[in-house]
Amino acid sequence: MKKKILGLLLTTALVAASFAGCGSSGSSTSTEEKVFNYGTMAYGVAMGNAGLNPHDGYSGWSTLRYGVGETLFQFNENMELEPWLATDYSQVDDYTVTINLRDDVNFSNGNKMTGEKVKACLEDLITVHDRAPSDLQVQSITADGQSVTIVTANKVPALINYLCDPYGCIIDMEAGVTADNNVVGTGPYVAQTVTDTEINLTANQDYWDGDVKVQTVNVKSITDGDTLTMALQSGEIDAAQGLPYASLELFEGDDNYTISSTETSRVYQAALNYDKAVIQDDAVRKAMAMSVDKEGFTSVLLQGNGTPAVGPFPANFSFGGDAVKAESYDPEGAKAVLEAAGWVDTDGDGIREKDGQKLTINWLTYTSRQELPLLAESVQASFKEVGIDVVVNATDSYKDFLKTGDFDVFANASVTAPTGDPEYYFTTQVIDGSDYNRGHYHNDQVESLVAQLREEFDTEKRGDLAVQIAQQVLDDHAYIYASHLKMSFVMKSGVTGFTAHPSDYYEITADLDIN
Numbered sequence: 001m002k003k004k005i006l007g008l009l010l011t012t013a014l015v016a017a018s019f020a021g022c023g024s025s026g027s028s029t030s031t032e033e034k035v036f037n038y039g040t041m042a043y044g045v046a047m048g049n050a051g052l053n054p055h056d057g058y059s060g061w062s063t064l065r066y067g068v069g070e071t072l073f074q075f076n077e078n079m080e081l082e083p084w085l086a087t088d089y090s091q092v093d094d095y096t097v098t099i100n101l102r103d104d105v106n107f108s109n110g111n112k113m114t115g116e117k118v119k120a121c122l123e124d125l126i127t128v129h130d131r132a133p134s135d136l137q138v139q140s141i142t143a144d145g146q147s148v149t150i151v152t153a154n155k156v157p158a159l160i161n162y163l164c165d166p167y168g169c170i171i172d173m174e175a176g177v178t179a180d181n182n183v184v185g186t187g188p189y190v191a192q193t194v195t196d197t198e199i200n201l202t203a204n205q206d207y208w209d210g211d212v213k214v215q216t217v218n219v220k221s222i223t224d225g226d227t228l229t230m231a232l233q234s235g236e237i238d239a240a241q242g243l244p245y246a247s248l249e250l251f252e253g254d255d256n257y258t259i260s261s262t263e264t265s266r267v268y269q270a271a272l273n274y275d276k277a278v279i280q281d282d283a284v285r286k287a288m289a290m291s292v293d294k295e296g297f298t299s300v301l302l303q304g305n306g307t308p309a310v311g312p313f314p315a316n317f318s319f320g321g322d323a324v325k326a327e328s329y330d331p332e333g334a335k336a337v338l339e340a341a342g343w344v345d346t347d348g349d350g351i352r353e354k355d356g357q358k359l360t361i362n363w364l365t366y367t368s369r370q371e372l373p374l375l376a377e378s379v380q381a382s383f384k385e386v387g388i389d390v391v392v393n394a395t396d397s398y399k400d401f402l403k404t405g406d407f408d409v410f411a412n413a414s415v416t417a418p419t420g421d422p423e424y425y426f427t428t429q430v431i432d433g434s435d436y437n438r439g440h441y442h443n444d445q446v447e448s449l450v451a452q453l454r455e456e457f458d459t460e461k462r463g464d465l466a467v468q469i470a471q472q473v474l475d476d477h478a479y480i481y482a483s484h485l486k487m488s489f490v491m492k493s494g495v496t497g498f499t500a501h502p503s504d505y506y507e508i509t510a511d512l513d514i515n
């Protein structure tokens with residue numbers, strides 16, 4: 001890869017030089033002239049977050065990441081709740097929360113953020129969004145000056161956590177949503193143009209939380225890893241997120257670049273499709289769980305840029321890491337499990353059969369997160385060792401196959417605790433009817449425990465319930481968790497105030513600077 005990249009740089013050098021004189025470099029010292037060009041693999045249609053309307057699917061991640069919108073509360077580096085657009089809140093009773101707002105916040109169009117504005121925003125959210133209504137369970141919202149009171153139809157102990165989700169960005173509904181999915185928020189930046197591949201931002205000159213140091217930010221979607229790497233090396237961009245792990249070593253130890261890394265709750269996971277007869281076989285699911293070489297995948301293919309996963313949550317959560325137990329990598333044990341269940345290789349081709357059926361697993365994944373094809377490659381090799389044939393379908397048209405059910409396993413990357421609370425993951429991916437229960441998994445005990453979790457206010461008890469639920473999912477071998485992602489930003493050495501956050505939310509802030 002090094003030779004390929006460095007060779008191609010000879011071709012791009014003249015192009016880079018021609019741009020150097022065009023006034024687009026971020027190296028100037030005047031605030032008015034500072035431009036930050038940011039390349040990322042995490043934006044675009046394939047990622048489901050194109051545009052800046054937080055009330056549309058996962059587009060709120062872009063609203064929040066790129067400094068256009070802010071939420072009432074936010075997470076610090078320890079994933080603890082802190083006020084942001086709000087000053088505090090009070091839990092009036094099991095169904096009622098009053099949130100007090102800052103009195104010094106204006107939207108980027110100059111309109112003041114008031115209780116009525118927040119009320120209008122949240123009411124639109126629960127009217128049009130796909131996940132927020134079931135998360136928030138809002139019955140009514142009232143506004144009184146700089147406060148809003150939310151009454152829920154059911155107990156929602158994690159309400160404040162859910163409002164930290166990017167869909168909770170507060171936008172001015174009076175300004176509306178433009179045809180190109182642009183909105184007016186309270187953040188340090190204002191989007192001038194929004195397309196499926198780029199967002200062009202300028203500083204909010206009247207930002208409520210201090211001076212914005214960089215005048216212009218261009219967020220560019222660059223979904224090819226080699227192209228992203230070369231863009232950073234040539235100076236076309238000032239920072240990158242989502243570089244291939246094999247490319248990171250090109251920048252490590254180089255004084256011209258700085259790397260900011262952090263552990264996150266984003267996990268590479270595989271959902272087993274219970275609608276398929278082969279997956280309904282308990283022995284097959286168990287053998288599959290025993291055949292994933294998580295250590296090898298993380299240390300070799302991810303080059304140490306991750307942590308082998310046990311369950312859905314990383315070790316920095318009390319309900320994650322070693323709080324649960326999963327099958328260890330044991331190829332010989334997997335062989336024994338399959339033999340006992342009648343899966344044997346009768347024709348000597350290395351693949352087991354039962355009742356005339358080959359043990360073949362159709363593994364669906366996508367390429368826009370380049371680690372996922374690597375996981376498929378790893379699984380294909382380790383499964384073959386125990387007599388399981390894996391047919392990989394790595395495509396960014398994966399949603400078509402999800403709709404038709406043409407898969408045995410769907411492997412994806414998922415942030416499991418974006419609200420700092422375990423409920424989010426279970427209610428979106430594990431229970432009946434949840435939007436991302438791709439494998440159509442059902443367990444009566446899990447349904448009961450999640451129902452209890454939804455009504456439990458005590459933090460310690462919520463953690464205990466989360467451990468019980470996750471353990472049941474692991475015992476059923478409904479999901480296989482491979483690795484938690486270590487996220488890295490790579491930037492020119494003069495870039496400051498650009499720091500990876502464990503929430504995977506906050507990227508472009510007023511602290512961003514280029515010197």
